[in-house]
Amino acid sequence: MIGYSLERLFHSAIVIIVMSFVIYGLMGLMPGDPIDLMISADPKLTPADAEHLRTLYGLDQPIFQRYINWLGTVFQGDLGYSRLFAQPVLEAIAPALFNTVKLLGLAIILSLLIALPVGIWAGSRPQTKTDYTINLLAFSGISIPPFWLALLLIIVFAVLLPILPASGLPTGEGGFWETLRHLILPVSTIVIASIGGHTRYMRASMIETLRQDYIRTAVAKGASPRRVVLSHALRNALIPVVTIIALDFGALFSGALITETIFSYPGMGKLIFDSIMGNDFNLALVALLFATFLTLIGNLLADLAYAWLDPRVSYKGRER
Amino acid sequence: MISSLKQHRLIAVSGFILLTLGTIAAAAPLAEVLLGLDANQVDLFNRFAPPDSQHILGTDELGRDVLIRLLYGGQVSLLVGLIAAVAAALLGTTIGLIAGYYGGKVDAIMMRFTDGVISLPLLPLLIVLAAIDLEKLGIPEAIANSENVSLYRIILIVALAGWTTVARLVRGAALSLRERDFVLAAIAYGASPFRIMAVHILPNLLSPIIVATTLSVGNIILLESVLSFLGLGIQPPVASWGNMLTNAQELIWSTPTLAIYPGLLIFLTVIAFNFLGDGLQDALDPKKSR
Numbered sequence: 001m002i003g004y005s006l007e008r009l010f011h012s013a014i015v016i017i018v019m020s021f022v023i024y025g026l027m028g029l030m031p032g033d034p035i036d037l038m039i040s041a042d043p044k045l046t047p048a049d050a051e052h053l054r055t056l057y058g059l060d061q062p063i064f065q066r067y068i069n070w071l072g073t074v075f076q077g078d079l080g081y082s083r084l085f086a087q088p089v090l091e092a093i094a095p096a097l098f099n100t101v102k103l104l105g106l107a108i109i110l111s112l113l114i115a116l117p118v119g120i121w122a123g124s125r126p127q128t129k130t131d132y133t134i135n136l137l138a139f140s141g142i143s144i145p146p147f148w149l150a151l152l153l154i155i156v157f158a159v160l161l162p163i164l165p166a167s168g169l170p171t172g173e174g175g176f177w178e179t180l181r182h183l184i185l186p187v188s189t190i191v192i193a194s195i196g197g198h199t200r201y202m203r204a205s206m207i208e209t210l211r212q213d214y215i216r217t218a219v220a221k222g223a224s225p226r227r228v229v230l231s232h233a234l235r236n237a238l239i240p241v242v243t244i245i246a247l248d249f250g251a252l253f254s255g256a257l258i259t260e261t262i263f264s265y266p267g268m269g270k271l272i273f274d275s276i277m278g279n280d281f282n283l284a285l286v287a288l289l290f291a292t293f294l295t296l297i298g299n300l301l302a303d304l305a306y307a308w309l310d311p312r313v314s315y316k317g318r319e320r
Numbered sequence: 321m322i323s324s325l326k327q328h329r330l331i332a333v334s335g336f337i338l339l340t341l342g343t344i345a346a347a348a349p350l351a352e353v354l355l356g357l358d359a360n361q362v363d364l365f366n367r368f369a370p371p372d373s374q375h376i377l378g379t380d381e382l383g384r385d386v387l388i389r390l391l392y393g394g395q396v397s398l399l400v401g402l403i404a405a406v407a408a409a410l411l412g413t414t415i416g417l418i419a420g421y422y423g424g425k426v427d428a429i430m431m432r433f434t435d436g437v438i439s440l441p442l443l444p445l446l447i448v449l450a451a452i453d454l455e456k457l458g459i460p461e462a463i464a465n466s467e468n469v470s471l472y473r474i475i476l477i478v479a480l481a482g483w484t485t486v487a488r489l490v491r492g493a494a495l496s497l498r499e500r501d502f503v504l505a506a507i508a509y510g511a512s513p514f515r516i517m518a519v520h521i522l523p524n525l526l527s528p529i530i531v532a533t534t535l536s537v538g539n540i541i542l543l544e545s546v547l548s549f550l551g552l553g554i555q556p557p558v559a560s561w562g563n564m565l566t567n568a569q570e571l572i573w574s575t576p577t578l579a580i581y582p583g584l585l586i587f588l589t590v591i592a593f594n595f596l597g598d599g600l601q602d603a604l605d606p607k608k609s610r
Contacts, residue, residue: 145546
């Protein structure tokens with residue numbers, strides 16, 4: 001188990017190093033460059049000055065050298081300065097990260113609270129009317145474009161029946177209830193967008209588990225259907241669901257980006273979008289790496305949890 | 321038996337919806353002629369016109385006909401979705417076949433790479449890809465700024481996001497097929513690896529590949545619409561269902577109906593593709609029938 005954990009940790013470390021280079025390289029391909037921005041801000045700069053600045057900032061060096069230099073400053077604890085927020089990158093990211101954790105945390109908990117029981121219910125009676133109805137609803141949730149869903153919620157609850165605010169955070173000090181009221185629409189968007197997938201995972205896993213031999217034994221011994229599902233099947237059926245849900249972290253983050261942008265909710269997703277659109281390279285680079293890093297940690301934990309929860313999984317040469 | 325009939329009905333209904341949508345979208349030029357309209361004709365004196373006999377769904381914020389733009393948008397969204405899904409399937413099949421056939425180190429490296437891609441927060445990275453300046457990649461300015469580039473670019477970008485499912489599926493199936501007698505016989509006869517993969521393994525994988533591709537079309541259309549909505553996909557004046565919603569957010573206070581139609585069509589298309597894929601999966605996979 002320890003060997004397996006170390007191996008997975010090693011793989012994640014490789015992915016994050018490769019991704020940091022890829023993202024760094026991509027940032028260099030964004031429209032406009034820092035020196036051009038300086039020139040446009042100060043018309044007195046001559047082309048000779050621009051050349052000088054380029055050398056000063058090391059922008060004339062090959063990309064790999066620049067990446068190594070950047071990595072050096074990062075390890076000294078200097079993540080750079082955000083042009084858009086006019087503050088150090090880390091200070092801009094910290095509150096955004098907190099806001100996203102709040103938004104996604106609420107959304108995941110709500111989604112699972114509804115999806116798991118519904119999925120178990122549908123999965124224990126496949127091919128019935130109940131199952132078909134739940135399946136139809138789950139597919140609708142998966143297929144709805146999240147940004148359109150957000151617009152619809154705004155139209156219904158903020159325009160037609162003006163009972164909820166159309167933005168994600170109250171202006172000024174709103175207090176607890178006011179904050180919660182502003183969170184209703186963004187959280188609902190993410191819940192509706194992810195609940196279908198969660199329900200289908202749970203349902204599929206339940207159906208699969210109910211086909212196992214030990215379930216047949218339990219039924220043959222005369223256990224009631226309710227007891228078979230809840231005491232015999234449920235625990236094993238939950239294992240793959242735990243993993244898939246943790247693996248979905250990246251997708252969830254994509255949903256947060258859309259939702260936060262539409263509701264102007266100051267989280268990581270909106271921050272990444274704004275920094276890319278606003279040519280704030282320092283901020284975009286670090287924020288993207290942060291998001292990648294967190295997703296990888298989520299996946300790593302999912303993998304380890306899976307291996308730990310399910311003793312049937314062999315750590316060597318595991319097939320997934 | 322009842323369930324298999326139900327599955328076939330599901331395939332028929334979703335297939336019919338998709339064919340109808342495709343046919344109507346393809347008929348956009350005809351509709352233009354019949355109604356005497358032009359998709360990109362701006363008419364600032366006739367903005368936000370309510371539906372009438374000429375503008376069946378009214379006009380948008382620039383006075384363009386909403387129905388005609390929806391039809392042209394449908395052409396773009398469906399084409400991008402289908403082409404990108406096929407491209408993603410080709411890429412995924414190639415990677416999965418090679419990994420599954422060779423096994424061992426090759427497999428380990430390729431699947432670690434696939435896992436790495438799967439675990440990334442895709443949308444932010446795709447936004448970066450959509451925002452990069454093509455001229456900095458050494459592509460001539462005339463090509464980088466031409467109208468069709470945004471189309472090819474979005475196809476490439478969403479295809480990059482969609483190949484992983486197919487790759488893992490093909491790899492898993494190829495791993496087990498490689499041990500089957502007919503493949504071992506072909507190896508013994510001295511067939512080249514390419515021939516074995518193309519002639520002996522691939523044909524046995526067609527149905528799972530078709531299912532995975534169909535299921536991925538829906539996701540790819542969603543992704544294209546999100547990127548276009550954010551202003552990073554299909555660029556106006558070319559209409560796509562996603563970019564028709566870009567301005568909808570500012571307009572929902574005055575004309576909420578403009579936000580309804582494009583989203584409804586995306587939803588209908590994506591759910592039809594998902595049901596089609598689900599139906600095909602059950603119909604083509606005998607192990608799954610219950």
